[in-house]
Amino acid sequence: MKLLEGNTVLVTGASTGIGRAAAIGAAQHGADVAINYANSDRSAASCVAEIEALGQRAITVKGDVADPQTAQDFVARAVEAFGKVDVKVSNAGICPFHAFLDMPADVVERTFKVNLHGAYFMVQGAAQQMVKQGHGGSIVAVSSISALVGGEYQTHYTLTKAGVHSLMQSTAIALGKHGIRCNSVLPGTILTEINKDDLADVEKREYMEKRVPLGRLGASEDLAGPIVFLASDMAAYVTGAALRVDGGMYVNLQ
């Protein structure tokens, strides 16, 4: 069964990793997809090629999510290409690992701007279009289990993921009357570009693997199903919810 037949799905940060898997997962479920990204032109082009090979349409809209204008441009380009916005996946994010006591201010500010301001303006831009269309919609934000637990080298990052989780709760209330659902996924440790250097440390990687009851770190594709589900009418009565996708890592105390 195709869960997003005829839908237009917008995904931020879809050149690589979780966003790319979500974009391809949406296309596998019958959606046309607009993908945003910041730098990786070739990866974005190959994501479009994969979606087109599935028989769906795709466009790329390059832009920095930290700039509020990018959200307006992204929606406008998607509407120009596909006529509407049904689903928005707010996924773009960065996590430059760094110790707390000497954390440079510019790293903190950039992380806040990309992860938090970026999500805020992307969700707002999509919601404005959905309200104008008048037939509801679904917004899924990629938060993290880091919204619930800390990280020694992520003091500037974890609070942005808590913020994204909170944004979905508040927008679920603000947008419910328009038939727009807002939910978040909370991935555990997923092997992507964002943590390639951090997990190159074999000891750390093995420690993280051992913390996962399902016995392995996640792959980007592990997020595709949960995101498609929340985006789709299968989740028609789900809003303001947060779905952990972490192989059980969060609950594993001992």
Ligand SMILES: NC(=O)C1=CN([C@@H]2O[C@H](COP(=O)(O)OP(=O)(O)OC[C@H]3O[C@@H](n4cnc5c(N)ncnc54)[C@H](OP(=O)(O)O)[C@@H]3O)[C@@H](O)[C@H]2O)C=CC1
């Ligand atoms: N991997 C993990 O363990 C976890 C990841 N997450 C979250 O998942 C999301 C995706 O990360 P992940 O797939 O792991 O990492 P990747 O580094 O593989 O993907 C990040 C994506 O975001 C894009 N991006 C980065 N900065 C910007 C920007 N300023 N404007 C627009 N796009 C941008 C990148 O584009 P480009 O390459 O073109 O710069 C890329 O497409 C993030 O929000 C992250 O916090 C949450 C929990 C766990």
Ligand SMILES: C[C@H](O)[C@@H]1OC(=O)[C@H](O)[C@@H]1O
């Ligand atoms: C990038 C990290 O490996 C990853 O990011 C998160 O949000 C997870 O909690 C992991 O720490």
